[in-house]
Amino acid sequence: MTRLGSGLRPFSIKAKLGTLVVVSVFITTGLLMVAVRTRTELRFITVFSVIATLLITQFVAHGLTAPLDEMTRVARSISHGDYTRRVRGADRRDELGDLAQTINLMADDLEAVDLHRKELVANVSHELRTPIAALRAVLENVVDGVSAADPETMRTALKQTERLGRLVETLLDLSRLDNGVVTLKARRFEVWPYLSGVLKEANLAASHRRLSSGSGNHTRTDVHLHLDVSPPELTAHADAERLHQVVANLIDNAVKHSPPHGRVTVRARRGALPESLDLEVLDEGPGIPESERHRVFERFNRGKVASPHGPGSDGGTGLGLAIARWAVDLHGGRIGVAESARGCRIQVTLPGIHQPRS
Numbered sequence: 001m002t003r004l005g006s007g008l009r010p011f012s013i014k015a016k017l018g019t020l021v022v023v024s025v026f027i028t029t030g031l032l033m034v035a036v037r038t039r040t041e042l043r044f045i046t047v048f049s050v051i052a053t054l055l056i057t058q059f060v061a062h063g064l065t066a067p068l069d070e071m072t073r074v075a076r077s078i079s080h081g082d083y084t085r086r087v088r089g090a091d092r093r094d095e096l097g098d099l100a101q102t103i104n105l106m107a108d109d110l111e112a113v114d115l116h117r118k119e120l121v122a123n124v125s126h127e128l129r130t131p132i133a134a135l136r137a138v139l140e141n142v143v144d145g146v147s148a149a150d151p152e153t154m155r156t157a158l159k160q161t162e163r164l165g166r167l168v169e170t171l172l173d174l175s176r177l178d179n180g181v182v183t184l185k186a187r188r189f190e191v192w193p194y195l196s197g198v199l200k201e202a203n204l205a206a207s208h209r210r211l212s213s214g215s216g217n218h219t220r221t222d223v224h225l226h227l228d229v230s231p232p233e234l235t236a237h238a239d240a241e242r243l244h245q246v247v248a249n250l251i252d253n254a255v256k257h258s259p260p261h262g263r264v265t266v267r268a269r270r271g272a273l274p275e276s277l278d279l280e281v282l283d284e285g286p287g288i289p290e291s292e293r294h295r296v297f298e299r300f301n302r303g304k305v306a307s308p309h310g311p312g313s314d315g316g317t318g319l320g321l322a323i324a325r326w327a328v329d330l331h332g333g334r335i336g337v338a339e340s341a342r343g344c345r346i347q348v349t350l351p352g353i354h355q356p357r358s
């Protein structure tokens with residue numbers, strides 16, 4: 001609603017108090033005129049005048065103090081950490097309406113900050129899970145004698161440790177996301193070996209979950225991961241670490257929704273612009289209903305498909321696709337659910353050497 005200027009407004013508190021004074025004067029004057037014409041004693045007229053004025057004043061005062069009492073209760077709740085309460089009467093056309101609107105906006109901002117803090121903790125936990133699982137799988141294999149502590153195994157463990165360190169640093173950047181401070185470290189890279197490494201890490205993590213006695217993560221080792229890059233020498237220009245977040249989360253989501261012994265395909269093609277990239281991740285699961293497609297990239301959204309996940313899956317935290325969208329948006333690209341004859345098809349377009357969106 002458009003507020004009027006700082007001058008006197010028709011429904012402002014100043015106008016109401018001025019009206020109260022004018023009405024009181026008119027009542028007193030009218031009663032005095034009645035007293036003169038009817039020869040009523042002045043003391044009775046004075047009593048009636050005082051009573052009438054008090055009743056009108058009480059009525060006006062209640063309309064002014066009741067909203068203030070409610071604002072005090074809401075402000076006290078906000079100070080105790082309850083950001084869900086709001087003040088009624090923000091549509092009033094006076095100073096109290098302005099104050100109510102300001103308090104509600106403050107509560108909205110505080111609620112958003114609190115939600116962002118909780119989501120940041122959840123995002124960090126979600127993103128750290130994969131490298132920790134892969135590193136633990138390598139170390140457990142060495143301890144159990146399944147594999148020797150040869151240089152190749154140690155290099156794999158070192159690679160996961162380095163990735164873990166990078167994720168700790170980059171995931172903390174989520175706290176700066178709303179301020180637009182996070183920057184990209186884009187470079188040119190070969191797509192085939194890069195995506196091949198991402199798929200290999202996904203298989204390592206799944207193998208560890210199958211061997212682990214714990215629960216809470218999907219244990220899908222029956223799903224086949226297939227990579228399709230054309231042309232084989234395809235190159236792209238992007239932030240490799242952010243792109244890893246996109247592909248790994250899309251693969252994780254596709255595997256969870258795949259049928260037993262299903263197939264997940266990661267397809268990469270040259271984009272329309274120089275060094276741009278078109279990516280697709282396809283699965284053979286039940287797909288996403290059209291009514292849900294606009295919500296799949298929201299945080300904590302886990303969909304409403306009945307029994308959508310394969311054996312051993314808990315459905316995840318509902319953060320993977322939200323993280324993927326964030327990383328794609330940071331590149332200035334696009335991500336969405338595309339039509340597919342079977343299963344789900346997620347399309348990602350990265351603009352290459354073009355500048356990311358501000």
